Amino acid sequence: MISIDVRAERSYVVKVGCDWLSEIAPHLDVRSHIGVIVSSTLAQQVRKQVPSDSRITIMEVPDGEEGKSLTTLESLWNSLALAGFTRSDLVIAVGGGATTDIAGFAASTWLRGIDWIAVPTTLAGMVDAAVGGKTGMNSPSGKNLIGSFHSPIEVLADLQWLKTLSDRDFSAGLAEVIKCGFIADPAILTCISNNSLAELRGSDELTMDLVSRSVQVKSDVVSTDFKENFAREVLNYGHTLGHAVELDSGFELRHGEAVAIGMVYVAELAAARGLITQEVVIQHREILQSCNLPIAYKKSAWPQLLKIMALDKKARGSSLRFVVLTGVGRTTRLEDVNEPELLEVYERICV
Ligand SMILES: NC(=O)c1ccc[n+]([C@@H]2O[C@H](COP(=O)([O-])OP(=O)(O)OC[C@H]3O[C@@H](n4cnc5c(N)ncnc54)[C@H](O)[C@@H]3O)[C@@H](O)[C@H]2O)c1
Ligand SMILES: [Zn+2]
Structure with a gap:
């Protein structure tokens, strides 16, 4: 595994070649709620991999650009509200750049910003979208016009994801x-x-x-x-x-x-x-x-x-x-x- 530091408003580490499940394990002990936001093609696999724990809520979002919508954002806010997410809870985004963008934006807007971890599953996500702290969504006026700077606390680039990528x-x-x-x-x-x-x-x-x-x-x-x-x-x-x-x-x-x-x-x-x-x-x-x-x-x-x-x-x-x-x-x-x-x-x- 190679760790790369990114300096930002709050600095963080990108771990390349890590095992994302082992990396998130320590967080399960210290957070009351963890929201795993995952794109729909990967949802079944992630449901099987993530330990069953009442503190974990899995939220599925549509694949790709379709997921970067106000409808998706609203449904994420509703799920966070329903599960009672507080400022000390954590969101984990699992998917390509579109998914890490919308999940990061949901984390940045919920209670004015809660912690999130990016688990990019595409090559573009690993080298670009998940790094740099930009989160966002599309609107009828255009792509990526709405968004925020909200760095993740960690980026976990597990190369195993790339095996199933087209x-x-x-x-x-x-x-x-x-x-x-x-x-x-x-x-x-x-x-x-x-x-x-x-x-x-x-x-x-x-x-x-x-x-x-x-x-x-x-x-x-x-x-x-x-x-x-x-x-x-x-x-x-x-x-x-x-x-x-x-x-x-x-x-x-x-x-x-x-x-x-x-x-x-x-x-x-x-x-x-x-x-x-x-x-x-x-x-x-x-x-x-x-x-x-x-x-x-x-x-x-x-x-x-x-x-x-x-x-x-x-x-x-x-x-x-x-x-x-x-x-x-x-x-x-x-x-x-x-x-x-x-x-x-x-x-x-x-x-
Ligand atoms: N925030 C930023 O700084 C930043 C930078 C660059 C791009 N982006 C955004 O990233 C998005 C593009 O990201 P992308 O290229 O990752 O596309 P994407 O998120 O649309 O994913 C591409 C496709 O790959 C599928 N997929 C994802 N992981 C997979 C896996 N492991 N195995 C099989 N299929 C998988 C997805 O379901 C999707 O259909 C755009 O929305 C763009 O605006 C953001
Ligand atoms: Zn680009």
Whole structure:
């Protein structure tokens, strides 16, 4: 097991490669109520694994984005009320990023904030969603517009969960891992290049190395300033175009798949500016393709993508800007971009 410290308003540890059931056992002795919030596909398994104890309430939420709704939040509040949860009780969130987001938000709003532990069960959840203290939900106005900063007291990344994850979700999670490699830790890229996708999936040792390195990258960024968006922006490498592609695909593409396309785009953008060499662009394509991730998007979508990016920037009250590399492991921001330049770069990644 590898433990990584995250400094926040209240610091905590991410335990990579732990056994989540043994880790929660000590909490059972000291808390009067424990709420296990679990996504529905994992609920049956979790009911079998968690000891039967009258102090434990298991709350099932719909899988994925559907679970990040006001309806789910209300039902969680009702269950917490019914079981009599007080400020000294504990919520344990078991699921992908969507589940840890809504469960963390329920914990942050119940009695103005009670303790919670994140047990991420997807690769994306382990390396991204469960680390950093952001919790939230969707609303009719958009994704993740409502939320809070409420760090968990612990993140338990038990790699056993990854065994049942679909190949597609594993690859989508690898996109965020590769992102961490390009922005801060090139050893991640070496590890992925030296091993096939099957080898990466099949080896606990390699997975542990990739997950812990990625968590370290995210922890280093969020620990510099917990709520500061500017410092965190580096984690948005590939996300400016990526978000637009994700939305344009009507969420047919996984978040990680869209980010993969977005990373090739910003690599081409940086190369066009002479910030990185073509070799680094080729490295993006090769490594993403080796993980079964897409590296191109349809040509006809450009006007729509531009529109979405412009709306996004307006919603965030910021200018249209891109995180780009100045070398592997080094980043900067580009704000002085114009539409002809952006289209010219898009033509290099479209089909
Ligand atoms: N809070 C943050 O800082 C942050 C950062 C990044 C992403 N997010 C959020 O995370 C969410 C995406 O997370 P995700 O990619 O984990 O998706 P997800 O939570 O939607 O899970 C993907 C799918 O995998 C299934 N699943 C989960 N664990 C499994 C397992 N062990 N075996 C088999 N199937 C399993 C789920 O039921 C779901 O169908 C989005 O809602 C996004 O907004 C939050
Ligand atoms: Zn992301």
